[in-house]
Amino acid sequence: MSKDVVITGNWLDSVSFDDKGLVNVVAQDHISKRVLMVAWMNREALEITASTGFATYFSRSRGKLWHKGEESGNQQKVKEIRLDCDGDVLVLMVEQVGGIACHTGRESCFYYALEGVPGEKPGWVAKDPVLKNPSDMYGKK
Template structure:
């Protein structure tokens, strides 16, 4: 099935116009940043293809393209941690999508954290010293993935 969005026209229309004209990469994907609609915390980063973007617009449920599984991925279909879309924004040249979502279930990450960005680089890291490149946890788990995801 083919999903068609308005054709990209000229720079002025793309950057200042009012028509959605998404720019998918050569691989057919567009980057998508997802944030909490209340706190603006970045929850995750993923990619969408045209089908995922169309499904997201139609259902108001965040839907992505899983590159590792090579298939459409409706967030929360396994875990129950769905993302209900409150707003869909595009950047100035429409080559990045920003979703503002209600993070149902409280966790966006498959590892059980609210955000996929649950670790941070320690303050003692030094750029030219690889052994100092340590990460520390910046948040606590919301759920145990072993109990949520059942191997099929």
């Protein structure tokens, strides 16, 4: 068996951030392996995630760091960080506090399944239950 290959140098320099300074990140439950969400990090978010052990993303819509769970309490404890062959996508294996990753109150953001009926066009069907009312997660407006 060959020895593990190690990339030397600053680990952050091995990550290929895009022209907006962002890297694509998949968060996966470390036990069920379900994909919970896909988001983005800039270099600072990745550094904070690695040093604190809790996922911090970069919100493209709000243009700032987003400490996952800062409002809902549903933080993500990071168990492992993986990088792909091209260096431009990360997978985080996480423990999802509260069991809810999605702002809709579901476990995962990927709750729409494409279902087809023979001879008809397929359609998106929401398959997963809402575990908590979003207004209870974020406070009523």
